[in-house]
Amino acid sequence: MVSRVIPVDPFDLVIFGGTGDLAQRKILPGLFRRFVAGQMPAESRVIGAARTELDSAGYREMVVEAIREFGGDFTYTDKQLKDFLGRIEYTPIDALGDAGWADLQELMKGKGRTEAYYFSVSPALFGELAERLQQWGMADRDARIVVEKPFGRDLESAHALNATLATYFNEDQIYRIDHYLGKETVQNLMAVRFGNMLFEPLWNAQFIDHIQITVAETVGVGGRGEYYDKAGAMRDMVQNHLMQLLCLIAMEPPARFAPDAVRDEKLKVIRALDPVLPHHIVRGQYLAETGNEEKMPSYREAVGAPRSRTESFVALKTHISNWRWAGTPFYLRTGKRLSARSSEITVVFKETPHSIFGEDAGRHRNVLSIRLQPNEGITLGVTIKEPGPGGMRLIDVPLDMSFAEALGQDAEQVDAYERLIMDVMRGNQTLFMRGDEVEAAWAWTDPIIQGWEARNDVPKPYDSGSAGPDYANELMRRDGREWREVTP
Numbered sequence: 001m002v003s004r005v006i007p008v009d010p011f012d013l014v015i016f017g018g019t020g021d022l023a024q025r026k027i028l029p030g031l032f033r034r035f036v037a038g039q040m041p042a043e044s045r046v047i048g049a050a051r052t053e054l055d056s057a058g059y060r061e062m063v064v065e066a067i068r069e070f071g072g073d074f075t076y077t078d079k080q081l082k083d084f085l086g087r088i089e090y091t092p093i094d095a096l097g098d099a100g101w102a103d104l105q106e107l108m109k110g111k112g113r114t115e116a117y118y119f120s121v122s123p124a125l126f127g128e129l130a131e132r133l134q135q136w137g138m139a140d141r142d143a144r145i146v147v148e149k150p151f152g153r154d155l156e157s158a159h160a161l162n163a164t165l166a167t168y169f170n171e172d173q174i175y176r177i178d179h180y181l182g183k184e185t186v187q188n189l190m191a192v193r194f195g196n197m198l199f200e201p202l203w204n205a206q207f208i209d210h211i212q213i214t215v216a217e218t219v220g221v222g223g224r225g226e227y228y229d230k231a232g233a234m235r236d237m238v239q240n241h242l243m244q245l246l247c248l249i250a251m252e253p254p255a256r257f258a259p260d261a262v263r264d265e266k267l268k269v270i271r272a273l274d275p276v277l278p279h280h281i282v283r284g285q286y287l288a289e290t291g292n293e294e295k296m297p298s299y300r301e302a303v304g305a306p307r308s309r310t311e312s313f314v315a316l317k318t319h320i321s322n323w324r325w326a327g328t329p330f331y332l333r334t335g336k337r338l339s340a341r342s343s344e345i346t347v348v349f350k351e352t353p354h355s356i357f358g359e360d361a362g363r364h365r366n367v368l369s370i371r372l373q374p375n376e377g378i379t380l381g382v383t384i385k386e387p388g389p390g391g392m393r394l395i396d397v398p399l400d401m402s403f404a405e406a407l408g409q410d411a412e413q414v415d416a417y418e419r420l421i422m423d424v425m426r427g428n429q430t431l432f433m434r435g436d437e438v439e440a441a442w443a444w445t446d447p448i449i450q451g452w453e454a455r456n457d458v459p460k461p462y463d464s465g466s467a468g469p470d471y472a473n474e475l476m477r478r479d480g481r482e483w484r485e486v487t488p
């Protein structure tokens, strides 16, 4: 099945940090794919902006490299690449000084296209960029800014950043990225919940035993050690990505699929979250990988801090105090150097109240698992009779829908970033975090982190390639439950 591509209006996108890692790995290849797909109109322009002294020709070479290295497996013609490069420009600029701003202002003058400015730079520069855009007359009412994560490191800093951005831009001009929201399956989560009659009547504490959200990575901190050691898994993953998934799975049906209708409901979920009790949370830190010829460093070696107390793993239990969810625990888990790369939401329904098939048949429950990566798809475990003449024995089998298989190759191709950038151009903020949502998420996260700091909490070590510290399993076992296995 080939998806229908509706072109957006012609735009000018300035990428501050256009020479950086994110621009090269995601933003530029993503834009090229949208160009080839016919969604980025040929009159549009992409303008790289960073301190490196380059001319547009030099930048185009960098763009070609980025497409070759990170563009993924898709076909395009030489002409398409040439045409795309014809839409690329570069202007050197310093976010912290006046250098280059007059040139950018000149480039952006009166073209009458959608104007967007992507802040793909260190968060320390977000406020500076907003201020300079205003000073140089580029923060007019139609301009949009795209702000990368992390958005603050606690409630106070997020509040201050929101206040700074609000000085120069209205909330409807600010697009705070959480790329998890751009994933196909995450949107499908809403389609499944609110587009089917089947699930919503059962979507509450009466029928759902518990919900698990796991975001497992096999990679370690890599080159991000310096940043990561100041952040940790709680700030880097839970406060944003896992929180957003929790909101979508738990929110009330919005009246419309419209930005504020959806975000109002998400905010209510965050505000209804119970504080996390100290014995309902486990922090971990990965150990060096042994066994392989090439030894992978431990977390502490990777960040170069032999006594670091930063967590590379978190597992926690929380509750949502409202009518729908009172009594249903939500278990969240994320970590680095785990056994497989896998992001999954698992909805475990309650057991049937009574088994008509007798004790031998066992007790069964339906499990809906929504897989975000890899192999995006949805599986519903249903109980059937075991085939054969062995009597009325029951087994659980998956009703499986792999999106790649069901929808064809085209469904796999749209990366979260390219979808989100197109949403910016459409002016659709549904999949972007609103300022009050981000602050509410920090308000819930802050006391957890402050508690660790006050107690000088030391994360539990765990083996690389495992499912995290055994304490995380204990968290479940105490409740008579178990985590879904982390599988690729």
Ligand code: NAP
Pocket (backbone or CB within 6 Å): 016, 017, 018, 019, 020, 021, 022, 023, 049, 050, 051, 052, 093, 094, 095, 096, 119, 120, 121, 122, 123, 125, 148, 149, 150
């Ligand atoms: P990066 O590789 O360090 O790139 C930073 C960019 O900022 C470079 O293009 C750099 O170019 C430019 N820059 C630095 N100082 C500047 C200044 N004073 N004025 C103008 N430009 C300046 O960082 P990144 O990994 O691309 O990350 C960018 C943002 O995305 C960060 O907020 C990060 O947290 C976020 N993010 C990144 C990823 C990822 O996968 N990389 C994922 C999620 C979020 P010059 O040195 O040429 O100025």
